[in-house]
Amino acid sequence: MSGPDGVVVVGAGLAGATAVETLRAEGFDGRVVLVGAEEERPYERPPLSKQYLLGAAGRDGAHVHAAEWYADSDVDLRTGVRAVGLDPAAHEVELDSGEVLRYGVVLLATGASARRLPVPGAELDGVRYLRTLADADRLRAELTGGGRRVVVVGGGWIGLEVAAAARHHGNPVTLVEPRPTPLHGVLGARLGEVFARLHRSHGVDLRTGASVRALEGSGGRVRSVLLDGGDPLPADLVVVGVGAVPETALAEAAGLPVRNGIVVDPALRSAVPDVFAAGDVAAAFSLRYGRHLRVEHWANALHGGPAAARSILGQDVVHDRVPYFFTDQYELGMEYSGLGRPDGPVVCRGNPDEGPFIAFWLGPDGQVEAGMNVDVWDVAEQVQALVRSGEPVPVEQLTDPAVPLAELVPTGSG
Numbered sequence: 001m002s003g004p005d006g007v008v009v010v011g012a013g014l015a016g017a018t019a020v021e022t023l024r025a026e027g028f029d030g031r032v033v034l035v036g037a038e039e040e041r042p043y044e045r046p047p048l049s050k051q052y053l054l055g056a057a058g059r060d061g062a063h064v065h066a067a068e069w070y071a072d073s074d075v076d077l078r079t080g081v082r083a084v085g086l087d088p089a090a091h092e093v094e095l096d097s098g099e100v101l102r103y104g105v106v107l108l109a110t111g112a113s114a115r116r117l118p119v120p121g122a123e124l125d126g127v128r129y130l131r132t133l134a135d136a137d138r139l140r141a142e143l144t145g146g147g148r149r150v151v152v153v154g155g156g157w158i159g160l161e162v163a164a165a166a167r168h169h170g171n172p173v174t175l176v177e178p179r180p181t182p183l184h185g186v187l188g189a190r191l192g193e194v195f196a197r198l199h200r201s202h203g204v205d206l207r208t209g210a211s212v213r214a215l216e217g218s219g220g221r222v223r224s225v226l227l228d229g230g231d232p233l234p235a236d237l238v239v240v241g242v243g244a245v246p247e248t249a250l251a252e253a254a255g256l257p258v259r260n261g262i263v264v265d266p267a268l269r270s271a272v273p274d275v276f277a278a279g280d281v282a283a284a285f286s287l288r289y290g291r292h293l294r295v296e297h298w299a300n301a302l303h304g305g306p307a308a309a310r311s312i313l314g315q316d317v318v319h320d321r322v323p324y325f326f327t328d329q330y331e332l333g334m335e336y337s338g339l340g341r342p343d344g345p346v347v348c349r350g351n352p353d354e355g356p357f358i359a360f361w362l363g364p365d366g367q368v369e370a371g372m373n374v375d376v377w378d379v380a381e382q383v384q385a386l387v388r389s390g391e392p393v394p395v396e397q398l399t400d401p402a403v404p405l406a407e408l409v410p411t412g413s414g
């Protein structure tokens with residue numbers, strides 16, 4: 001088939017891997033190179049803080065494709081190689097091996113990396129981050145067997161999942177979070193409290209409203225965590241989960257517009273000809289929200305890679321899905337769809353203090369901006385349809401378990 005004169009994909013994560021898969025599935029028979037800085041072939045990250053860290057799944061379950069898929073699909077996968085230069089005028093990508101790859105189109109799928117903790121002592125041994133499979137290998141080995149005093153810094157998704165895994169392995173865990181509850185910036189106080197209770201009930205010493213001032217060590221190894229105005233917390237292991245930063249260096253150096261991610265249109269095209277971006281690194285214009293949105297979630301990479309591939313092949317593409325995220329912690333499983341204002345009004349179907357429930361964040365006109373189903377399954381599609389519709393929904397019906405959610409979705413908007 002016709003198409004660009006060779007596609008180079010920089011970043012061999014989920015977005016990169018699903019993009020090359022779609023290029024081939026759509027019949028593109030030109031040259032495809034997938035360049036990844038990690039030694040590992042593409043894998044999915046959610047298991048790294050869940051099944052894999054719990055010891056309930058092996059390494060191989062995380063990979064996107066079998067090892068032989070790349071050669072079988074005529075995809076030139078280069079692992080352990082970093083792209084260090086992008087020259088859009090010359091249509092070239094420079095690798096740290098010195099090799100220069102010419103491209104017809106380049107897709108930047110460089111993802112994000114763990115934000116570092118900006119306090120004295122953060123460089124001590126025993127301070128861990130969780131972004132890669134290699135990080136998870138080491139952390140899993142250190143948590144297994146229990147008995148280590150673990151301090152988790154940050155009550156976001158990754159911090160909470162690591163805390164759950166550390167407890168599962170029998171380690172004493174203290175979790176430090178500056179806001180009044182975990183997940184405060186996403187869920188707000190009332191729903192953040194559900195996660196606070198969950199972790200406390202599993203023995204986590206949850207310190208909210210507390211900030212880390214410094215890490216102290218001896219012999220080069222971390223020994224304690226100093227909080228603002230508190231006693232030092234003894235620590236054998238400190239796991240930092242304070243967010244991620246998009247990997248935009250290549251794009252910035254090449255002169256692409258970057259504002260919290262590589263700025264792209266709904267078809268994932270950047271302002272520079274023949275340069276596309278997808279996944280965690282892309283700030284794509286959302287028609288729904290009327291602004292550029294960078295979504296750091298698995299589903300966005302899963303669907304964004306294929307969307308970019310189709311766009312590269314000249315198909316009409318609008319990548320504007322309702323943001324979706326999931327987590328598993330202890331016995332709790334949840335899915336969150338949409339983009340709610342954490343301080344906006346929330347109504348619930350079921351009681352968050354007692355068991356399974358669905359929370360809905362409402363907009364100014366009573367429309368559903370986001371929904372979170374906790375231990376309630378097979379409803380995420382319907383919640384997303386409600387978000388997509390943008391129509392007001394009567395609260396009495398939204399909160400009444402006897403009313404099927406599907407009945408609340410206006411006809412034609414599901």
Ligand SMILES: Cc1cc2nc3c(=O)[nH]c(=O)nc-3n(C[C@H](O)[C@H](O)[C@H](O)COP(=O)(O)OP(=O)(O)OC[C@H]3O[C@@H](n4cnc5c(N)ncnc54)[C@H](O)[C@@H]3O)c2cc1C
Binds near residue numbers: 011016046111
């Ligand atoms: C521990 C963990 C758990 C998660 N759990 C969930 C979850 O439960 N639910 C959910 O929705 N999301 C979850 N996420 C988020 C989800 O994994 C990400 O949104 C997803 O990985 C994004 O995929 P990506 O391909 O855009 O980027 P990435 O996965 O970051 O992959 C980008 C790849 O590009 C490589 N790269 C970067 N720069 C270069 C370069 N210059 N040259 C070559 N290669 C380069 C990187 O090394 C990396 O391998 C989790 C993330 C982590 C870290």
